[in-house]
Amino acid sequence: xxxxxxxxxxxxxxxxxxxxxxxxxxxxxxxxxxxxxxxxxxxxxxxxxxxxxxxxxxxxxxxxxxxxxxxxxxxxxxxxxxxxxxxxxxxxxxxxxxxxxxxxxxxxxxxxxxxxxxxxxxxxxx
Numbered sequence: 001x002x003x004x005x006x007x008x009x010x011x012x013x014x015x016x017x018x019x020x021x022x023x024x025x026x027x028x029x030x031x032x033x034x035x036x037x038x039x040x041x042x043x044x045x046x047x048x049x050x051x052x053x054x055x056x057x058x059x060x061x062x063x064x065x066x067x068x069x070x071x072x073x074x075x076x077x078x079x080x081x082x083x084x085x086x087x088x089x090x091x092x093x094x095x096x097x098x099x100x101x102x103x104x105x106x107x108x109x110x111x112x113x114x115x116x117x118x119x120x121x122x123x124x125x126x
Contacts, residue, residue, distance in 0.1 A: 003114060003117065003118050003122065004114065005072070006110045006113075006114065008071060008072060008106075008107070008110060009069055009070060009071055009072065009077065009107055009110050009111060010069075010070055010072060011067040011068070011069060011080065011111060011114055011115070012067065012068050012070065013055060013065075013066075013067070013068070014051055014054055014055060014066055014067075014068050014079075015051070015055075015068075016048065016051055016052065016055075018051060018068060018076060019044065019047050019048045019051055020044075021076045022047050022050075022051065023042070023044050023047045025099060026039060026042055026047065027041070028100065030100075031097070031099070031100060034097075035095070035097045036095075054066050062085070063082060063085035063087065063092065063119070063123060063125075064081075064082060064083045064084075064085050065081060065082055066079065066081045067079060067080050067081065067111070067115070069098070069107060069111045075102075076099070077098060077099055077102035077107045078096065078097050078098035078099055078102065078107060078108065078111070079096070079097050080094055080095070080096040080097075080108075080111045080112070080115055081094060081095050081096075082094045082115060082119065083095070085125075087123070087125075090124070090125045090126035091125065091126065092119060092125060094112075094115060096108050096111060096112065
C-alpha cells in the first residue's frame with residue numbers, strides 16, 4: 001500500500017519550483033473567498049518566501065504539514081494541510097483547496113482519504 005499515491009494523484013511536499021502555480025492561484029479572488037478570505041496581492045518573492053518558510057517549519061516531529069496534491073503526470077491540482085494536530089487528544093483539522101480547473105473531479109476525495117488513512121492507521125489519531 002502506498003500512503004502518498006493513488007491511481008491518479010500523489011501528495012508531496014511543496015517545492016520552490018511550485019511558486020509560479022501558487023502565485024497565480026493566489027490571484028484568484030473567488031478561490032480565495034472559498035478557501036478563507038481575499039488576500040492582498042502578493043509578489044512572486046513573497047510567495048517564494050512563503051514556500052521557503054512552509055518547508056522549513058515541517059518535520060517528522062510535527063503532524064502539521066502542507067501537502068501539494070498533484071496528478072501522477074505532475075500537474076498541481078490543489079493542496080491539503082493537516083493542522084491543529086494534538087497527539088495527546090487524538091484530533092486534528094485540515095484544510096483543502098482544489099484549483100478551479102480540477103474541481104468536481106474527485107481529487108479532493110482521494111486526497112482526504114489518503115490523509116485520513118495515514119492519520120488514523122499510521123499515527124493512531126481518532
